[in-house]
Amino acid sequence: MPELNWVGKDKVITHHLDVPYRVLERQYSFDETGQHSEDNGSENMIIHGDNLEALKALLPRYEGRIDCIYIDPPYNTGNEGWVYSDAVNDPRIKKWLGQVVGKESEDLSRHDKWLCMMYPRLRLLQRLLAPTGVIFISIDDNEAANLKLICDEVFGATCFVADIAVVNNLSGRSDAKYIATAHEHLMMYRGPEFVSNGVAMPDKDRETYKLRDELGGYRLLGLRKTGSNSRREDRPGLFYSFSYNVVSGELKVDPASTGVDEITILPRLSDGSDGRWRWGRETAQERINELEVKLVKGRNEYDVYQKDYVTRNGEGKRVKPKSVWQGSEFSSGAGTREFQKIMGKGMFETPKPSALIEYCLSQVSKPDCLVLDSFAGSGTTAHAVLKANATDGQNRSFILVELGDYADTVTAERVRRVIKGFKGTHKGDNMSVSEITGGGGVLVL
Ligand SMILES: C[S@@+](CC[C@H](N)C(=O)[O-])C[C@H]1O[C@@H](n2cnc3c(N)ncnc32)[C@H](O)[C@@H]1O
Structure with a gap:
């Protein structure tokens, strides 16, 4: 040195x-x-x-x-x-x-x-x-x-x-x-x-948390990893499927069987190849209530999003x-x-x-x-x-x-x-x- x-x-x-x-x-x-x-x-x-x-x-x-x-x-x-x-x-x-x-x-x-x-x-x-x-x-x-x-x-x-x-x-x-x-x-x-x-999140950043549910203000973050290390082979364990019931809105991790009205969602990259999620199966299971499915306009397919709350367990978000x-x-x-x-x-x-x-x-x-x-x-x-x-x-x-x-x-x-x-x-x-x-x-x- x-x-x-x-x-x-x-x-x-x-x-x-x-x-x-x-x-x-x-x-x-x-x-x-x-x-x-x-x-x-x-x-x-x-x-x-x-x-x-x-x-x-x-x-x-x-x-x-x-x-x-x-x-x-x-x-x-x-x-x-x-x-x-x-x-x-x-x-x-x-x-x-x-x-x-x-x-x-x-x-x-x-x-x-x-x-x-x-x-x-x-x-x-x-x-x-x-x-x-x-x-x-x-x-x-x-x-x-x-x-x-x-x-x-x-x-x-x-x-x-x-x-x-x-x-x-x-x-x-x-x-x-x-x-x-x-x-x-x-x-x-x-x-x-x-x-x-x-540090406490600056007030101006809070403004981006425009959505609300019973747990408070949140924004949606794609659960699919983007950028570097986002391919399936980078983290094979983080490639798994969700099943989503388009009628009831129920979301499940790794479904054993897919019933009527249920579709399978996989992490796909924009070129159609296999990507990977940011959370492992266990976390996704534990925090399933923090996940939301949306139909992505343009791609005409469903994708999974994380509800990123501005407060968690009563504590303001720290950045x-x-x-x-x-x-x-x-x-x-x-x-x-x-x-x-x-x-x-x-x-x-x-x-x-x-x-x-x-x-x-x-x-x-x-x-x-x-x-x-x-x-x-x-x-x-x-x-x-x-x-x-x-x-x-x-x-x-x-x-x-x-x-x-x-x-x-x-x-x-x-x-x-x-x-x-x-x-x-x-x-x-x-x-x-x-x-x-x-x-x-x-x-x-
Ligand atoms: C830039 S000022 C600090 C100002 C301070 N941060 C404030 O907000 O008021 C630096 C201070 O360090 C003191 N100082 C310089 N050499 C020192 C030393 N050897 N031992 C203790 N204090 C010293 C100076 O007398 C001066 O008050």
């Missing part, structure tokens, strides 16, 4: 092993009764400090236990006019690079520095991720290609799921020279045992998410408006919309899903977790890490306001806020 090399890689490749185990010191708890010093036992946590140390501190308790990671690391645009410092030029990261990479770090390019910063953090995130878990990483074109290669190395190329295009600016960026960039990337990697829960996520709820503007509504203007420049993270969360089926964001910024991930719990009654929890001095005044403050139900957001939940203490103590929880 091709591997990315950069100046300083040899110095950071095993660095995560050398990071000392620091102690997380709980500063306060917060819940509906307000802020207080007693430990309220909350699973929700905000940690102020460098995520390298915080992730290492989390390892003894959470190794292999995090169900969903969302991170939005600095994009390394070189633009330092942000409220938070671009991590690569943050004095603390510069100092860290000096210590870890040594004198060589003065010669590192912007990209080398970013890779040195990211690599050991991704290694720790990989150890924290549950085998059934999933990680989403927001990034833009500055580092997308480099990120893909180091993620292949850390999470395994076979665990790459998708490089999702999130349309965050539908009209495109006017400052771009040749192409008005309208999207950014969301890299998705899975643990080896991840099973996706899919595979697409590789392009587009909608006003995913736009940068939505993130800014949502944040400003709670916190006011000028507090944080680049908040993500909570809908983006909720969409990630909806793909994880575990009701008590543990969510980690180690580049927390304005705390959007915690907001998304609380919102998702309020919507579906599940019991997700969050761990956020933020290096900036505003970890309490912005990150934790936003979460406090969400918990308090500020300006129409929901009520409920709690959290604790911790600092990483100095010294080389081993975390005891």
Whole structure:
């Protein structure tokens, strides 16, 4: 497998092993009764400090236990006019690079520095991720290609799921020279045992389910396999007959005898040769009520169709998410408006919309899903977790890490306001806020 090399890689490749185990010191708890010093036992946590140390501190308790990671690391645009410092030029990261990479770090390019910063953090995130878990990483074109290669190395190329295009600016960026960039990337990697829960079917797709019976809305899908592998010899076991009584409308699988008014239906391809069904005999027998026969106009013969219901066993239909996520709820503007509504203007420049993270969360089926964001910024991930719990009654929890001095005044403050139900957001939940203490103590929880 091709591997990315950069100046300083040899110095950071095993660095995560050398990071000392620091102690997380709980500063306060917060819940509906307000802020207080007693430990309220909350699973929700905000940690102020460098995520390298915080992730290492989390390892003894959470190794292999995090169900969903969302991170939005600095994009390394070189633009330092942000409220938070671009991590690569943050004095603390510069100092860290000096210590870890040594004198060589003065010669590192912007990209080398970013890779040195990211690599050991991704290694720790990989150890924290549950085998059934999933990680989403927001990034833009500055580092997308480099990120893909180091993620292949850390999470395994076979665990790459998708490089999702999130349309965050539908009209495109006017400052771009040749192409008005309208999207950014969301890299998705899975643990080896991840099973996706899919996403709720979009409303516009529901409109195609126009037919109705006592079980609800449905559409008809041909039971005969079309496209590749659709010939009888591809799956001989899926070639069998139905008998259909044209008077009573009764449909049977594999009839022993065909009575009066009964016709035999076989899976035939358009050239008249033998095809095959999509369902095996047993499934067809079990779900015979979901099958319908129609006379196909033009061919003047009967064919079998599946009634594909929009809800099944009371659950709304779930579909595979697409590789392009587009909608006003995913736009940068939505993130800014949502944040400003709670916190006011000028507090944080680049908040993500909570809908983006909720969409990630909806793909994880575990009701008590543990969510980690180690580049927390304005705390959007915690907001998304609380919102998702309020919507579906599940019991997700969050761990956020933020290096900036505003970890309490912005990150934790936003979460406090969400918990308090500020300006129409929901009520409920709690959290604790911790600092990483100095010294080389081993975390005891
Ligand atoms: C792009 S912002 C994240 C924005 C966030 N997704 C939101 O919606 O508000 C990146 C954040 O990572 C933080 N950060 C950068 N380096 C860090 C580190 N080493 N440890 C912890 N946080 C870090 C920055 O201070 C910044 O707040």
